[in-house]
Amino acid sequence: MPSPLGDKIRARRIQLEMSLEDLAIATGSSKGYLWELENRDKANPSADKLIKIAAALGVTTEFILDESPEVEPEASVLDEAFFRRYKKLDSKRKDKVQKFLDMWEDED
Amino acid sequence: MPSPLGDKIRARRIQLEMSLEDLAIATGSSKGYLWELENRDKANPSADKLIKIAAALGVTTEFILDESPEVEPEASVLDEAFFRRYKKLDSKRKDKVQKFLDMWEDED
DNA sequence: TTTTTTTGTTCGTTATATAGTACCATCAAT
């Protein structure tokens, strides 16, 4: 009896071709616990774990917490997650990223 | 030493003119615990509590969890402009950009 | 003022989130 929260974590993890151990390392958790989150019906992680898992999976915490069982994060959700990371970059790195966009937009 | 999470909860609660007990009732928690969330420096509520508190306060969980300091408006405008361009990229190029973020975030 | 009610604070206890270890299964390489 997996929870929608667990289904989303597993689906996204597999989509990124990560093992439980990969995710455990990326999020500073034990893989045993991550397995429980994905497969046990009472999944109730702490804010701290939630934030780290969402970051490692490149999705928003909102997406993971949402009760509706859509396992495929719609593109907009992924974009928002990216944007939150982007905003934290220093300006030099932001410029680097923008250079890529300039280049790509010139291609077509 | 209140956490940003605690500050947001308290600010919003007072804005709605709710007492700790009001919020405790609305969210099915003890007011003692809610006080800890607002005033203790290590605030780490569970997903369950998070969802209920956000609902009672009429905000998103994302808002409560977001720890990033508010950015100055001038920069945010530029970021939004970038984001509009980013969203138009195909997924392969989006992945490429994200790889850079992965790398940079690992550096520090 | 004095009393009563409301709101906030503290703390010992309990429930449970999470780590840690060890156990199975699969598969690749020897």
Next chain:
DNA sequence: ATTGATGGTACTATATAACGAACAAAAAAA
């Protein structure tokens, strides 16, 4: 076939989220 990785499952121990009840401040009523 056997060994050694690798990924998943299960179980026990421990740290801590969360409660409940009592105490303190403040506010409001009297």
